[in-house]
Amino acid sequence: MLSNATVYGIRAVIYIAAKKDRKYVPISEISEKLKISFHFLTKILQKLTQRNILISNRGPQGGIAFNRPPDKIYIAELVDAIEGADLFDRCVLGLPGCGVETPCPMHDQWTIVKVQIKSQFEKTTVSELAKKVSERNERL
Amino acid sequence: MLSNATVYGIRAVIYIAAKKDRKYVPISEISEKLKISFHFLTKILQKLTQRNILISNRGPQGGIAFNRPPDKIYIAELVDAIEGADLFDRCVLGLPGCGVETPCPMHDQWTIVKVQIKSQFEKTTVSELAKKVSERNERL
DNA sequence: GTGTTTTAATACTCTTCTATCTTAATTATC
DNA sequence: GATAATTAAGATAGAAGAGTATTAAAACAC
Numbered sequence A, B: 001m002l003s004n005a006t007v008y009g010i011r012a013v014i015y016i017a018a019k020k021d022r023k024y025v026p027i028s029e030i031s032e033k034l035k036i037s038f039h040f041l042t043k044i045l046q047k048l049t050q051r052n053i054l055i056s057n058r059g060p061q062g063g064i065a066f067n068r069p070p071d072k073i074y075i076a077e078l079v080d081a082i083e084g085a086d087l088f089d090r091c092v093l094g095l096p097g098c099g100v101e102t103p104c105p106m107h108d109q110w111t112i113v114k115v116q117i118k119s120q121f122e123k124t125t126v127s128e129l130a131k132k133v134s135e136r137n138e139r140l
Numbered sequence C: 001g002t003g004t005t006t007t008a009a010t011a012c013t014c015t016t017c018t019a020t021c022t023t024a025a026t027t028a029t030c
Numbered sequence D: 001g002a003t004a005a006t007t008a009a010g011a012t013a014g015a016a017g018a019g020t021a022t023t024a025a026a027a028c029a030c
Helices: A004-018 A027-034 A038-050 A075-083 A107-123 A126-135 B004-018 B027-034 B038-050 B075-083 B107-123 B126-135
Strands: A054-057 A063-066 B054-057 B063-066
Touching: A004 A027, A004 A038, A004 A063, A004 A075, A004 A126, A027 A038, A027 A063, A038 A054, A038 A075, A075 A107, A075 A126, A107 B107, B004 B027, B004 B038, B004 B063, B004 B075, B004 B126, B027 B038, B027 B063, B038 B054, B038 B075, B075 B107, B075 B126
Parallel strands: none
Antiparallel strands: A054 A063, B054 B063
């Protein structure tokens, strides 16, 4: 459903939000803790800095940090930034132009699912998930 | 969400169900009508004959046909056969062993989505979709 | 039984995703 | 300024999905 890259990005962002002690978190730390290839993760997070979701700083004490409080960052934004938009708009059967006027046979039922996924991703914030990780000690 | 192969398989099966005039339908006909590469489609449909969802017959007047009435064939079966099972069981964040005891931070909300998708696919039959195509002239 | 239609099986190519490697470029600290 | 820490960027390699090509095998028709 989501690509590896997107999942890595989401997990990394949750990781940063879950630790509030330091402003800039080096990517190397995230990559070690979450067992994600450093260089791969770097490229993914670059997409998030380019979208001004994160800010980065080179040099000692550098790393990445939020450019905006994590309770204002929604999972849907991360997916958009990394995966590319339209993920939640595609037809299940991949038919171009499938819509209300010219639906595919699964259109109606799939619309229900799509709306649900989309709204979940649009209402879920990073800080919300980070809270579960730090307070309820959930896995990351 | 679903791979191309799976989508092609589903569409092909719906196509066969939508035309009741002949028992065996040659793959070449399906591939032309649905604009799917013949050889690629052949490989996909082989997986369905191996699972005894379809039967095939070589030679003139040959082709593929249902091994069981299409109102007894569920979309979930097709997905399983082509995509491999466990599609609807995976964790959104790809964490191995994510479950009720050791959940990931998105576990609870994603479970809701998964259950819904799964039950939709499990209750939807091929004949149901074929009916929409033939009666309501929906796209395929 | 020869030829034609059709699926089966295998091997190969192409593209995209995933990941790695190398080399900059930038910043802080001493 | 020199050095170390750290992201940025590009080039390359591996893996998997998507698609193509070739050949074999089966069934029917004549």
